[in-house]
């Protein structure tokens with residue numbers, strides 16, 4: 001039995017904890033069954049955004065007519081795009097390997113529990129007073145052996161498809177559809193209901209639906225009835241909710257229908273660790289599971305499924321384990337962005353959630369056109385929607401759709417983080433005519449709505 005101060009299962013964001021624990025002189029065992037670095041740099045955030053960068057440029061050329069520029073794309077070397085992306089991915093494992101000092105021992109293999117404090121990897125048994133589970137998630141399996149999930153395109157080996165059908169209407173389906181259609185691969189998105197990005201504020205997802213539908217074929221209320229794969233092609237029968245069917249051909253078929261917990265690989269039945277109905281590990285406010293000394297962080301807890309949330313949690317767990325911090329981590333606000341075209345960014349509650357939870361709010365939706373920079377994009381749909389608590393001007397939610405929404409949102413996040421009052425956004429000085437200036441009329445409108453509400457009541 002090998003003894004350590006700390007065992008970490010899963011070398012995604014928790015690699016950072018291994019680095020800091022190693023630096024603090026702790027003897028660390030880091031267990032990883034795949035490449036070091038986990039989902040984000042190998043098959044998630046980073047490679048998907050690298051791909052979207054190419055689509056962004058292609059879209060700018062395709063849509064240049066809006067700016068009275070007649071241009072066309074001669075060719076897009078999609079093979080090269082994937083070679084570059086694959087090459088980035090191929091370096092991740094060794095980049096991560098070099099981050100650790102001599103106190104960190106890496107075990108390549110699947111970790112599982114023999115008891116609350118003994119972990120097995122390959123033929124070895126390891127023990128430590130503290131064990132961290134950071135095993136993340138994996139895509140829900142595609143129901144046909146030739147169909148892909150997002151894992152199958154990072155890296156993409158083999159031929160580039162000329163057409164692709166993507167099932168799903170969440171972050172991954174929309175971002176990947178944005179890439180494939182952007183670079184000229186015939187893309188069909190299959191959405192089983194009428195809503196796309198259904199967790200976004202309804203007003204924003206309705207704008208998104210209109211704009212996104214202009215860029216590719218989106219079949220709403222549609223599911224796959226039968227799948228046949230012959231001569232390197234999928235022959236699908238698609239079924240609409242009204243019962244009508246139609247044939248559909250596609251070179252590739254990609255499922256992006258959600259992600260599942262990896263905890264089934266951990267032999268948790270040998271421990272007192274409990275899981276919830278969705279298969280994610282339960283924990284207390286200090287990330288500790290039902291087994292003393294065993295912690296769970298990041299996607300493995302099933303809470304946020306975002307890189308920045310996982311990184312934030314793991315940083316805080318470092319304080320608990322290495323600095324004896326006794327304070328729970330409180331996420332005041334959890335922002336996210338969808339890096340499609342159009343781009344969406346969001347923080348706090350949506351209007352639907354506010355209604356559902358009976359929260360008192362006022363709302364204002366303001367377009368960006370008062371900003372010259374926004375005007376210069378010649379796009380009319382970008383808006384900022386605020387939900388404000390009329391009692392104290394607190395920002396309860398902010399939702400944006402438009403170019404660089406994810407960047408614009410940080411200004412709102414800073415105010416929410418330091419002193420959450422929408423009047424700061426109204427009163428601060430803006431560089432004229434930066435894109436961020438589009439937030440000024442949005443804040444002015446929100447403050448006016450609060451005043452109107454308070455006059456009435």
Ligand SMILES: Cc1cc2nc3c(=O)[nH]c(=O)nc-3n(C[C@H](O)[C@H](O)[C@H](O)COP(=O)(O)OP(=O)(O)OC[C@H]3O[C@@H](n4cnc5c(N)ncnc54)[C@H](O)[C@@H]3O)c2cc1C
Nearest residue numbers: 010012013033038039044045111135136298299305306307
């Ligand atoms: C296509 C895609 C795009 C994304 N884009 C974004 C984005 O733009 N922004 C954002 O915030 N988030 C994004 N995400 C989500 C983000 O990648 C995750 O939230 C984040 O990587 C979670 O980190 P983690 O360390 O908790 O888990 P992971 O990074 O998944 O790490 C878990 C590690 O544990 C390993 N493991 C699992 N079981 C075992 C076992 N039994 N033994 C040993 N090792 C094991 C896995 O191999 C993996 O390396 C995206 C995800 C995907 C799939």
Ligand SMILES: NC(=O)c1ccc[n+]([C@@H]2O[C@H](COP(=O)([O-])OP(=O)(O)OC[C@H]3O[C@@H](n4cnc5c(N)ncnc54)[C@H](O)[C@@H]3O)[C@@H](O)[C@H]2O)c1
Nearest residue numbers: 168169170171172173192256257258259305306337338339
């Ligand atoms: N920009 C980002 O921050 C980013 C990007 C990608 C992924 N992520 C993270 O990864 C997580 C997983 O993303 P995801 O898109 O796989 O999951 P998701 O839960 O966001 O979306 C899954 C989609 O698949 C649909 N669906 C489920 N079962 C289906 C079925 N049988 N047939 C048809 N459609 C079906 C759902 O209605 C939903 O639209 C997200 O929750 C997100 O946190 C984040």
